[in-house]
Amino acid sequence: MNHEKIWNDILKIRAKAPLIHNITNYVVMHSTANATLAVGASPVMAHAIEEVEEMVAISDALVINIGTLSKSWIDSMTRAIKIANARKIPVILDPVGAGATKLRTQTVRMFLKEYNIAILRGNASEIKSLCDETHKTKGVDSLAKSEDVIDYAKELSKRYNMTVSVSGSVDVILKDQKIIKVYNGVPIMSKVTGMGCMATAITGAFAAINADCFVAAAEAMAVVGIAGEIASQMSRGLGSMEINFLDTLYNINLNDIKERLKIELYDK
Amino acid sequence: MNHEKIWNDILKIRAKAPLIHNITNYVVMHSTANATLAVGASPVMAHAIEEVEEMVAISDALVINIGTLSKSWIDSMTRAIKIANARKIPVILDPVGAGATKLRTQTVRMFLKEYNIAILRGNASEIKSLCDETHKTKGVDSLAKSEDVIDYAKELSKRYNMTVSVSGSVDVILKDQKIIKVYNGVPIMSKVTGMGCMATAITGAFAAINADCFVAAAEAMAVVGIAGEIASQMSRGLGSMEINFLDTLYNINLNDIKERLKIELYDK
Amino acid sequence: MNHEKIWNDILKIRAKAPLIHNITNYVVMHSTANATLAVGASPVMAHAIEEVEEMVAISDALVINIGTLSKSWIDSMTRAIKIANARKIPVILDPVGAGATKLRTQTVRMFLKEYNIAILRGNASEIKSLCDETHKTKGVDSLAKSEDVIDYAKELSKRYNMTVSVSGSVDVILKDQKIIKVYNGVPIMSKVTGMGCMATAITGAFAAINADCFVAAAEAMAVVGIAGEIASQMSRGLGSMEINFLDTLYNINLNDIKERLKIELYDK
Numbered sequence: 001m002n003h004e005k006i007w008n009d010i011l012k013i014r015a016k017a018p019l020i021h022n023i024t025n026y027v028v029m030h031s032t033a034n035a036t037l038a039v040g041a042s043p044v045m046a047h048a049i050e051e052v053e054e055m056v057a058i059s060d061a062l063v064i065n066i067g068t069l070s071k072s073w074i075d076s077m078t079r080a081i082k083i084a085n086a087r088k089i090p091v092i093l094d095p096v097g098a099g100a101t102k103l104r105t106q107t108v109r110m111f112l113k114e115y116n117i118a119i120l121r122g123n124a125s126e127i128k129s130l131c132d133e134t135h136k137t138k139g140v141d142s143l144a145k146s147e148d149v150i151d152y153a154k155e156l157s158k159r160y161n162m163t164v165s166v167s168g169s170v171d172v173i174l175k176d177q178k179i180i181k182v183y184n185g186v187p188i189m190s191k192v193t194g195m196g197c198m199a200t201a202i203t204g205a206f207a208a209i210n211a212d213c214f215v216a217a218a219e220a221m222a223v224v225g226i227a228g229e230i231a232s233q234m235s236r237g238l239g240s241m242e243i244n245f246l247d248t249l250y251n252i253n254l255n256d257i258k259e260r261l262k263i264e265l266y267d268k
Numbered sequence: 269m270n271h272e273k274i275w276n277d278i279l280k281i282r283a284k285a286p287l288i289h290n291i292t293n294y295v296v297m298h299s300t301a302n303a304t305l306a307v308g309a310s311p312v313m314a315h316a317i318e319e320v321e322e323m324v325a326i327s328d329a330l331v332i333n334i335g336t337l338s339k340s341w342i343d344s345m346t347r348a349i350k351i352a353n354a355r356k357i358p359v360i361l362d363p364v365g366a367g368a369t370k371l372r373t374q375t376v377r378m379f380l381k382e383y384n385i386a387i388l389r390g391n392a393s394e395i396k397s398l399c400d401e402t403h404k405t406k407g408v409d410s411l412a413k414s415e416d417v418i419d420y421a422k423e424l425s426k427r428y429n430m431t432v433s434v435s436g437s438v439d440v441i442l443k444d445q446k447i448i449k450v451y452n453g454v455p456i457m458s459k460v461t462g463m464g465c466m467a468t469a470i471t472g473a474f475a476a477i478n479a480d481c482f483v484a485a486a487e488a489m490a491v492v493g494i495a496g497e498i499a500s501q502m503s504r505g506l507g508s509m510e511i512n513f514l515d516t517l518y519n520i521n522l523n524d525i526k527e528r529l530k531i532e533l534y535d536k
Numbered sequence: 537m538n539h540e541k542i543w544n545d546i547l548k549i550r551a552k553a554p555l556i557h558n559i560t561n562y563v564v565m566h567s568t569a570n571a572t573l574a575v576g577a578s579p580v581m582a583h584a585i586e587e588v589e590e591m592v593a594i595s596d597a598l599v600i601n602i603g604t605l606s607k608s609w610i611d612s613m614t615r616a617i618k619i620a621n622a623r624k625i626p627v628i629l630d631p632v633g634a635g636a637t638k639l640r641t642q643t644v645r646m647f648l649k650e651y652n653i654a655i656l657r658g659n660a661s662e663i664k665s666l667c668d669e670t671h672k673t674k675g676v677d678s679l680a681k682s683e684d685v686i687d688y689a690k691e692l693s694k695r696y697n698m699t700v701s702v703s704g705s706v707d708v709i710l711k712d713q714k715i716i717k718v719y720n721g722v723p724i725m726s727k728v729t730g731m732g733c734m735a736t737a738i739t740g741a742f743a744a745i746n747a748d749c750f751v752a753a754a755e756a757m758a759v760v761g762i763a764g765e766i767a768s769q770m771s772r773g774l775g776s777m778e779i780n781f782l783d784t785l786y787n788i789n790l791n792d793i794k795e796r797l798k799i800e801l802y803d804k
Contacts, residue, residue, distance in 0.1 A: 019407045027565040027581050029295040029336075033461035038506055043461065044365065044407030045295050048338040051369035058368065058406065068565075070584040097580070100594065101587035138594065139555045139580030191786070193569035193579065237783030238574055247505030250459070287675045297563040297604075301729035306774055311729065312633070312675030313563050316606040319637035326636065326674065515773030518727070 001180065001265070003258040006219045009210055010252065014040035018060035018208035022201060023047050023077050025067025025096060028194035031242065032065075035198035038249040039223070041205035049076045056083040060208035063201055064111070066104055067096035067140065074107055081115045090118035090207040090216075094200040098122065099129025099137030112160045118213045120156060121165040121200045124149045131155050146172045150179070163214045165203065167196050171221040175214040182218065183262035184225025186232040192242045199224045202249075218263070226260045227252055269448065269533070271526040274487045277478055278520065282308035286328035286476035290469060291315050291345050293335025293364060296462035299510065300333075303466035306517040307491070309473035317344045324351040328476035331469055332379070334372055335364035335408065342375055349383045358386035358475040358484075362468040366390065367397025367405030380428045386481045388424060389433040389468045392417045399423055414440045418447070431482045433471065435464050439489040443482040450486065451530035452493025454500040460510045467492045470517075486531070494528045495520055537716065537801065539794040542755045545746055546788065550576035554596035554744035558737060559583050559613050561603025561632060564730035567778065568601075571734035574785040575759070577741035585612045592619040596744035599737055600647070602640055603632035603676065610643055617651045626654035626743040626752075630736040634658065635665025635673030648696045654749045656692060657701040657736045660685045667691050682708045686715070699750045701739065703732050707757040711750040718754065719798035720761025722768040728778050735760045738785075754799070762796045763788055 019042050024032055029045055036043035046055040049072070056062055062084040064077050084091045095108040108130060111117060120127070124144035125137040131152040136143065146168030153164040153174055163175040171182035189195045202224055206216035230252075231244035287310050292300055297313055304311035314323040317340070324330055330352040332345050352359045363376040376398060379385060388395070392412035393405040399420040404411065414436030421432040421442055431443040439450040457463045470492055474484035498520075499512035555578050560568055565581055572579035582591040585608070592598055598620040600613050620627045631644040644666060647653060656663070659678035665671045667688040672679065682704030689700040689710055699711040707718035725731045738760055742752035766788075767780035 017409075019409075021407070025581070026294050026562050027569050030298060030461060030566060033295050034506055034510075037459050037461055042407055042409050044368070045293070045336050046365070046369070047336060048371055050339065051337070051371040054369040054371075055407070058404070068581050068583060069587070071586065097582070100580070101582070101590040103584055103587040103590075136594070139557075139578055139591070141553075141555075141578050191573050193566060193573055235783075237786035238570060239779035239782030239786070242570075243507035243511060243779060246507030247503075250505035250507070285677075287677075289675075294562050298566060298729060301563050302774060302778075305727050305729055310675060310677050312636070313561070313604050314633070314637070315604060316639055318607065319605070319639040322637040322639075323675070326672070511775035511779060514775030515771075518773035518775070 001215050001218055003261050006222060006257050007254040009206055009219055010040065012209040013205050016209055017042045018205065019044060019058060020061050020063055020201065020204045020208060021046065021055050021059035022063045023080055024063065024065035024197065027067060028197040031194045032197050032201040034246050035249065036201045036205055038246045039202050039205045041208065047073055047076050049079055052076050052080040053083050056080050056087065059089060061090050061092065061204040063092045063204040065094040065096055065197055065200060066107060067197065069104055069107060081111060085116050090213055091116065092119045092121055092200060092204045092207055093117045094197060095120065095122045095126045095130065097137060097140045098126040099135055100139055105129055117160060117162050118207060119163045119165055119203055119217045121203050123196060124166055124168055127156065127164065127166050128152045146170055163217045165217040165221060167199055171225065173214065173218040173221060177268045178214060179266040180218040181264045182221045182225055184222055184260060185228050188232055188238065188241055189228045191238045222261055222263060223252065226256055229260060230256060269483050269486055271529050274490060274525050275522040277474055277487055278308065280477040281473050284477055285310045286473060287312060287326060288329050288331055288469065288472045288476060289314065289323050289327035290331045291348055292331065292333035292465065295335060296465040299462045300465050300469040302514050303517065304469045304473055306514045307470050307473045309476065315341055315344050317347055320344050320348040321351050324348050324355065327357060329358050329360065329472040331360045331472040333362040333364055333465055333468060334375060335465065337372055337375060349379060353384045358481055359384065360387045360389060360468060360472045360475055361385045362465060363388065363390045363394045363398065365405055365408045366394040367403055368407055373397055385428060385430050387431045387433055387471055387475060387485045389471050389485065391464060392434055392436055395424065395432065395434050396420045414438055431485045433485040433489060435467055439493065441482065441486040441489060445536045446482060447534040448486040449532045450489045450493055452490055452528060453496050456500050456506065456509050457496045459506045490529055490531060491520065494524055497528060498524060537751050537754055539790065539797050542758060542793050543790040545742055545755055546576065548745040549741050552745055553578045554741065555580060555594060556597050556599055556737065556740045556744060557582065557591050557595035558599045559616055560599065560601035560733065563603060564733040567730045568733050568737040570782050571785065572737045572741055574782045575738050575741045577744065583609055583612050585615055588612050588616040589619050592616050592623065595625060597626050597628065597740040599628045599740040601630040601632055601733055601736060602643060603733065605640055605643060617647060621652045626749055627652065628655045628657060628736060628740045628743055629653045630733060631658045631662045631666065633673060633676045634662040635671055636675055641665055653696060653698050655699045655701055655739055655743060655753045657739050659732060660702055660704055663700065663702050664688045682706055699753045701753040701757060703735055707761065709750065709754040709757060713804045714750060715802040716754040717800045718757045718761055720758055720796060721764050724768050724774065724777055725764045727774045758797055758799060759788065762792055765796060766792060
């Protein structure tokens with residue numbers, strides 16, 4: 001993975017405009033739809049149990065985000081994941097708030113045990129709480145650092161044979177023996193509501209056009225971090241930060257990625 | 269319909285601030301509320317079956333948008349449409365994603381058959397799929413062009429005695445023997461999530477103060493297109509495009525409309 | 537209450553980042569989450585009856601907003617308020633649209649009668665309609681002025697032993713014999729969807745770190761008004777107004793408050 005590979009995958013997204021089916025939370029539906037469009041993919045939101053099957057059937061990736069979970073949505077998510085597994089399109093799961101309530105933690109564990117999740121994409125507290133019963137999440141905010149939860153992420157990755165992508169001041173993406181650390185990004189990104197959810201939606205876009213989910217997940221976090229860096233330079237606060245992030249993502253080019261990409265690959 | 273007529277109707281909206289009841293999708297609730305306010309009307313969102321009757325009873329138009337449909341919302345939409353028909357206030361229906369799933373296609377057909385819809389406002393794929401069982405919609409994106417579905421729109425308009433307003437690079441609005449084509453607008457508008465839904469909400473505002481729904485629908489699309497053109501000149505991407513669209517709509521004046529309006533009326 | 541007290545409370549919010557549990561309406565979830573983050577607190581949205589108890593248990597304030605109410609949400613709100621009362625964390629209630637439908641008016645009355653609400657925060661029509669059965673609200677817009685409903689607000693405050701905070705061109709906050717009038721703010725604020733809901737969310741942040749809910753409510757309205765004034769000077773319309781409001785709130789400093797604070801305290 002290097003800047004040229006990332007750029008080629010962005011061009012692929014823009015050329016193919018893959019359809020990304022999102023069953024996500026109310027808070028971020030609008031911003032994740034725009035983030036998906038900004039990277040060049042096509043979002044659709046559909047949660048009714050009567051229609052998720054047909055919607056997954058025309059989609060290129062499924063993004064599940066439990067940020068405002070409820071029982072009826074769990075049923076729809078479950079059916080959508082089943083169909084996605086049968087169709088072999090990648091499922092990207094954002095365990096928003098896992099560790100804050102049993103409903104969230106147990107729902108994510110159930111998804112991980114029963115179905116094939118291609119990429120688990122959360123913050124450090126969420127990832128840790130899925131292994132360590134005692135660890136708590138402060139609502140949807142992390143109380144841990146991504147680099148401190150690598151062993152938990154490895155454990156989950158191994159147990160469920162999936163890529164784990166942990167966001168933080170350093171993003172950690174891992175699968176099997178491989179780890180990519182992404183050093184791009186700026187602190188204000190954590191102050192914009194739904195920034196993590198946008199990263200997950202964008203991960204869905206990369207996974208839709210790249211069969212290697214480990215690389216797709218890392219590329220997404222790099223692009224998000226780079227767009228965040230550029231956007232922050234023209235932003236006065238979290239309001240303009242979100243708008244500038246979307247604009248920057250929409251306009252990102254090879255040179256932006258080449259100049260800014262800061263990653264390390266560990267392959268033992 | 270000319271620039272002075274459009275401007276007078278905007279002044280009417282601003283003076284009366286008609287109440288527009290929206291039962292719409294989660295993705296666009298915030299942006300359509302702001303679009304409704306920007307044109308000078310007053311939005312209210314209410315979907316509980318227990319209160320839709322009372323809310324419709326104080327409203328000047330009802331906007332129904334099926335973008336994130338579910339069974340219980342269909343019940344509320346149905347009741348709201350019934351009351352709106354009884355009160356003779358215009359119902360504007362946006363068939364978001366019709367053609368992508370049976371739930372959406374069949375719900376729209378049921379509304380059209382059972383109730384009086386004043387204006388059907390969708391993209392070309394949605395409109396076509398309501399006539400042609402074999403036509404598909406890519407999630408919420410069109411796979412057809414508005415000018416290629418005029419015969420389908422005419423058929424629907426005739427069958428259900430309503431105005432059909434098809435958005436696209438050229439917007440086509442038709443009723444009976446009359447067609448208005450609106451050439452205003454810019455391509456980036458299709459990249460902003462909910463732009464079509466905002467057009468539908470704004471159509472509701474015009475229909476609330478203009479008894480001629482054909483003219484109201486065309487005026488709305490012209491104003492949306494013109495505001496989009498002006499906004500695009502100061503926008504760097506889809507994030508700022510949405511913000512500038514709202515700002516421009518809020519500030520639009522007679523001169524903007526006079527200088528930019530590009531429409532053709534066909535009356536055979 | 538003066539500019540130094542307000543500033544100290546902002547510093548407290550920023551230092552502690554209290555967790556604010558919001559059960560709010562779909563339209564404003566995104567903007568109220570951002571407003572909560574902008575003032576320095578940490579928002580969480582959770583409405584499932586299965587998880588509200590645990591979420592309230594880790595929160596520092598509970599914000600209830602009935603803007604898109606439905607039966608199942610009333611159940612979750614009720615359970616959340618019960619737990620918040622048991623834990624003695626403040627409950628802030630925004631009666632959005634009370635006076636427009638019975639569902640809204642009666643739900644708010646039930647909450648007021650059965651539970652301890654620390655701060656009732658609404659517009660003048662909403663407040664009046666809770667006392668006067670004949671008064672109507674135009675959807676979610678006020679048909680009355682805050683200064684004209686002071687007697688109703690006093691009556692509610694006395695009856696339910698709570699602070700009442702009425703937004704308007706002049707904000708009126710009252711409890712017992714004390715009234716604070718806040719003269720900060722600009723008219724365009726009423727044109728931004730969810731501005732009142734953002735004020736309520738910010739009230740939750742102040743109440744989370746200040747045991748005196750009367751002062752907390754007044755501080756919140758002053759900060760909202762001041763941020764609105766500054767933001768309006770750089771805004772072209774309601775779209776940029778919302779973004780600049782969030783940015784300004786994020787950057788607000790002692791000097792902004794000192795220079796602009798315009799309040800009157802009445803203590804009889």
